[in-house]
Amino acid sequence: MLKKLWVFGALICVLQQVNAQKKQDVYYYKNNGQLVSDKDSADFIRIIQEPDSGETNFNLIEIYPDGKKKAIGKVSSVLFSMPVYEGQYLSYHKNGKKESTLFYERNNLTGQAYYFFENGTLRQIIEHKKSETNGPAKILVNYQADSLGHVMVKDGNGHVLEHTSSFNGATIEGDYKDGFKQGTWIMKADMGDKGYKEQYESGQFISGESEENGVRYSYSAIESLPIPKGGMQRFYSYLKGTMKYPADARKNNIQGKVYISFVVDKDGSLDDIKVERKLYPSMDAEALRIIRLSGKWMPGMQHGFPVRVKYSIPISFSL
Template sequence: MKKIVLLSFVMLLFFVGNAQKKQNVYLIKNNGKEVKIRDSADFVRIIEEPDSGELNFNLKEYYKDGSPKLIGKVSSFDPRLIYEGLFVSYYPNGEKKSAITYKKNVIVGTADYFFADGKVKKRLEYIEEDPIEKKAGIKSLDAKFRLIYQVDSLGKVFVQDGNGRLIEETKFGKDVLIEEGDYKDGYKDGVWIGKYRSGQSSYTETYNLRKLVSGVNTVGDQTYEYTDFGSPPQFKGGINEFYKYLSRSIKYPTDAYKSRIGGSVFVSFVVEKDGKVADVKIDKPVYPSIDEEALRVMTASPKWTPGTQRGLPVRVKYNIPIKFNLR
């Protein structure tokens, strides 16, 4: 109860101190969903009109106790946030968690990540997309960043100036992935070994600087060879065919049409390992009959080509807007 009262007090002071600026205030769960009840929120997001002479909106997020969670700027916030410039995130204890620069929602330049005590954990240098590949619509599978520096919590240096040998543990749900291999000039190089602590699978990958040459994933007594990390699910024929499917299939609800109601319904769904669409949910509703129609059309979707990861089909969650436009 104390935290809720403190948050209310902090936010009241904030509003009074910034009374001249227009603001949108959102109550957000850690999974990104907006809620209406303050007690149900994990943090508060404030979108504030641009400073004098600026074009981008101020974005400020706060933990329940009123301490800062994220500070930065966005060029747009509806239907989604478009990050611009430097974003600084914080741990609940007030120490800096990361400092990352964005350009139109894409990370650019150097990004720093910190331990909860404020010490630098690692530094990455993000690589700009090849302009020729970008213009041609080619999605490169090469590494999108160089690892410049990484240490453990005790200060042991694994990678310095892009070179070294890294042993890293990463949590995946209740499991832990342990990876080990060399970095050269900021990129994985040579043979890398990865295994899950639970024993569910392991893999061996060979790199030539920034490119994955080959990999073998072992699951039980089965092995799966691959030459790329994986691919996302795809509607047969591509994304344009998917939107054509929506256009053909949607039947505008009569009551919504007569009342001149429209908008974008945000829908989440999972493409299963066999390509079936499942777990269709409304994340951001518009109007009951419109929401129901969006659910119906997505549930009836034809099978997709499933996503893959290290040679295996995987479940992948999607979030998309479905537009209902009055004509």
């Protein structure tokens, strides 16, 4: 018996050594998606590990700072430290209970997605159907319940009244018909004079009106990406006209692209500007310089409200 236990213990040690030898990249993140430099300031840790034997996709493992699992999945590639998901993806609440079961194809959700409350109760079943015209996938809500198990939507039909953590806490209410939003949907924030009212027809967004501190704003899209003032063409013209090719890079005949990331804040200012993929020290510094001088953008919008959005661009150096 003692011999068997010794052999088992030795086998465990070997397996741990093999696993430790796998090549991996480690990233530290805040819950809002911001990449930070160390574990102490991170809300979770993302590990991208080399593929298993016979596999082509990388292993993705996410853990909370206390070591508990946050997510397990597969990715086909990583760009700007952001993964391209493939296959099954499992996520977990901090208490260890399952948060979601998702399936991906080339970073796009496919099939049925299952979402759970922290107490383990099933919250939603959402179906992602591929479009027959190669357009965006159709997203149908087939089931939705509250944390006590009271069903609000069944077989795609029902009325939803739920509290969400969005907008620092808010109540959202509206109807589903055949899996799609239908009619008027209303959001009212817990704090302050903030809310929106949106109109839908068979899941198609028609129009919206948001209100905050007595100011109303009408919008024709649920969300929009940030853009430079004057448009992207003018922005790239600015980059080309402002760039100073570093003398040492020119002397050494160095060309290529520096990848820069930044956050467009709610007021359009650029924050957290950093080099995501380096090329050459003086060229990296020049790319940072011209982005910092580029001025404010038009902020990204969601439901008629400005939001912080992370943005990444390549800056080309060519002789």
